[in-house]
Amino acid sequence: MKQLAIVSGKGGTGKTTLTAAFAALADNAVMADCDVDAADLHLILAPEIGERHSFAGGLTATIDSEACVICGQCREMCRFDAIDETFTVDAAACEGCGVCYDVCPAGAVTLTNEVAGEWYVSSTRFGPMVHAALNVAQENSGKLVAQVRQRAREIAEADGRELIIIDGSPGIGCPVISSLTGVDAVLVCTEPTLSGQHDLERVLELAAHFDVPALVCVNKADLAPDMTEAIVAHSEEKGARFVGTIPYDETVVAAMIAARALSEHEPSPAREAVEEIWRTVRQILNGEA
Amino acid sequence: MIVSIASGKGGTGKTTVAINLLRVAPGEAVYADCDVEEPNGRLFLRPEIAGEYTCTVPLPVVDYTKCTFCGRCREACRFNAIAVLPKSVMIFQELCHGCGACVMACPERAISERERPIGKVSHGTSGNAGFVEGLLNVGEAMSPPVIRQVRRHVGRDGLVLIDAPPGTSCPVIAAVNNTDFCLLVTEPTPFGLHDLKLAVAMVRALGLPHAVAINRAGLGDRGVHDYCAAEGIEILAEIPNDRRIAEAYAHGRTAVEELPELRPLFEKLLRAIGERIAARGAA
Numbered sequence: 001m002k003q004l005a006i007v008s009g010k011g012g013t014g015k016t017t018l019t020a021a022f023a024a025l026a027d028n029a030v031m032a033d034c035d036v037d038a039a040d041l042h043l044i045l046a047p048e049i050g051e052r053h054s055f056a057g058g059l060t061a062t063i064d065s066e067a068c069v070i071c072g073q074c075r076e077m078c079r080f081d082a083i084d085e086t087f088t089v090d091a092a093a094c095e096g097c098g099v100c101y102d103v104c105p106a107g108a109v110t111l112t113n114e115v116a117g118e119w120y121v122s123s124t125r126f127g128p129m130v131h132a133a134l135n136v137a138q139e140n141s142g143k144l145v146a147q148v149r150q151r152a153r154e155i156a157e158a159d160g161r162e163l164i165i166i167d168g169s170p171g172i173g174c175p176v177i178s179s180l181t182g183v184d185a186v187l188v189c190t191e192p193t194l195s196g197q198h199d200l201e202r203v204l205e206l207a208a209h210f211d212v213p214a215l216v217c218v219n220k221a222d223l224a225p226d227m228t229e230a231i232v233a234h235s236e237e238k239g240a241r242f243v244g245t246i247p248y249d250e251t252v253v254a255a256m257i258a259a260r261a262l263s264e265h266e267p268s269p270a271r272e273a274v275e276e277i278w279r280t281v282r283q284i285l286n287g288e289a
Numbered sequence: 290m291i292v293s294i295a296s297g298k299g300g301t302g303k304t305t306v307a308i309n310l311l312r313v314a315p316g317e318a319v320y321a322d323c324d325v326e327e328p329n330g331r332l333f334l335r336p337e338i339a340g341e342y343t344c345t346v347p348l349p350v351v352d353y354t355k356c357t358f359c360g361r362c363r364e365a366c367r368f369n370a371i372a373v374l375p376k377s378v379m380i381f382q383e384l385c386h387g388c389g390a391c392v393m394a395c396p397e398r399a400i401s402e403r404e405r406p407i408g409k410v411s412h413g414t415s416g417n418a419g420f421v422e423g424l425l426n427v428g429e430a431m432s433p434p435v436i437r438q439v440r441r442h443v444g445r446d447g448l449v450l451i452d453a454p455p456g457t458s459c460p461v462i463a464a465v466n467n468t469d470f471c472l473l474v475t476e477p478t479p480f481g482l483h484d485l486k487l488a489v490a491m492v493r494a495l496g497l498p499h500a501v502a503i504n505r506a507g508l509g510d511r512g513v514h515d516y517c518a519a520e521g522i523e524i525l526a527e528i529p530n531d532r533r534i535a536e537a538y539a540h541g542r543t544a545v546e547e548l549p550e551l552r553p554l555f556e557k558l559l560r561a562i563g564e565r566i567a568a569r570g571a572a
Contacts, residue, residue: 011299037456097388171326174430
């Protein structure tokens with residue numbers, strides 16, 4: 001069983017469009033939406049939820065103003081500036097470390113463990129899908145990603161599925177690290193802009209840091225052909241494999257509005273390009289190229 | 290006044306909006322790049338860097354001449370970042386939040402802290418404007434400490450434009466929490482709308498005044514407009530879907546400098562934000 005993660009560094013370059021198209025093209029895959037912060041894959045894959053699990057988040061402190069003796073120790077010891085001068089906890093700033101609870105001489109602090117999100121096992125027209133929704137203003141998204149990936153692996157093993165396709169999130173922080181560690185290849189979908197190039201570079205460094213083979217494709221390549229050329233040359237220098245370009249094509253948005261994967265939608269230049277990239281990626285994963 | 294620019298979905302145009310607002314700002318203004326995983330403002334603003342410094346988080350260090358392996362530090366750590374073995378104490382630095390609970394819990398005072406670098410903050414100027422940027426080291430998982438350092442660096446004087454990271458979880462919260470106004474940039478597509486709803490839920494949970502700017506207006510469908518109308522969220526600007534803007538962006542050029550006819554759009558947007566903050570202050 002192989003695992004392919006699709007990431008981008010910069011957001012909005014076409015990760016989910018690519019993942020959805022690959023889901024439609026693969027015949028024996030499990031899909032894992034690991035962009036748990038802003039998951040969009042379900043908008044195209046229309047999963048029917050089979051299992052629903054809650055995900056426990058970190059702790060949050062509250063201070064009982066009746067019991068509080070206004071000694072100020074919690075404010076002094078909190079390193080996250082989460083307690084204001086009225087001894088009210090800013091839940092968004094609180095990291096749940098419990099230092100305030102530990103120092104309070106009056107027992108005025110309570111720590112509560114909240115539900116941070118949910119994760120689901122679903123069926124789609126392309127096969128099983130594991131996905132999640134993190135509640136707003138929550139942390140631990142890396143942990144939730146790990147949970148989604150673990151379940152996707154269990155399903156793949158139980159069902160004899162050959163491939164797990166992971167839709168990653170933008171950036172290079174905790175959810176991205178959690179999405180790409182231990183995969184067989186990471187496909188970076190970028191765009192021909194200075195920002196795209198800069199962000200690609202940092203993701204390629206991240207992939208190298210975790211020893212994951214990297215593949216690169218450029219979306220909307222014809223928007224700035226000079227930048228596309230520079231990105232291709234640069235990726236190969238960094239040891240990544242270039243696997244193709246996708247032209248700017250308004251069909252991509254039309255397919256999204258129709259809630260169809262690009263490869264299910266009417267023939268278009270972008271669809272053809274994505275299918276070509278899929279063939280290349282599959283050959284690489286199977287060790288045939 | 291501090292204006293944060295966020296989005297939910299990535300790649301909708303946060304940086305585009307932030308740098309163009311900076312370029313039309315009449316008075317003292319600072320651009321603060323809080324997308325520390327992938328900061329891009331520098332590519333457009335080409336700042337002269339006056340200085341930079343390392344951003345660190347505290348990491349516990351155990352003095353084995355004092356440690357009795359009692360396990361209190363492990364019990365105190367709510368992040369499961371400490372394992373106590375018969376003859377050693379393991380600290381998992383990627384799980385450590387640097388809260389200091391273990392230091393407080395140790396009855397032998399065997400735990401001290403060293404500063405572990407996780408990124409850096411650069412500051413300087415771009416034209417008349419100030420520039421501050423946070424950069425997370427590659428391989429580091431936790432960006433909020435770097436974001437908080439950028440926030441401390443810029444303070445609250447003049448106009449501060451905060452370029453936030455995408456998403457709705459802890460890095461975004463660190464960037465937008467306690468700002469005076471949060472502008473949500475979206476694109477008029479189903480993905481843009483879905484992630485806008487998440488971003489709206491986030492700013493509502495934080496109690497932040499907010500409004501929407503639509504980028505690439507004319508692309509996609511009317512879903513974002515219908516949603517904003519139904520929810521009573523103002524749309525303060527619509528930036529047209531124009532290939533020339535995309536090409537300027539691709540090469541690191543600012544839209545209002547390349548296409549001066551766009552200036553009034555961003556001037557009006559900045560004024561509208563200022564009016565909403567002022568009205569709130571008066572109320």
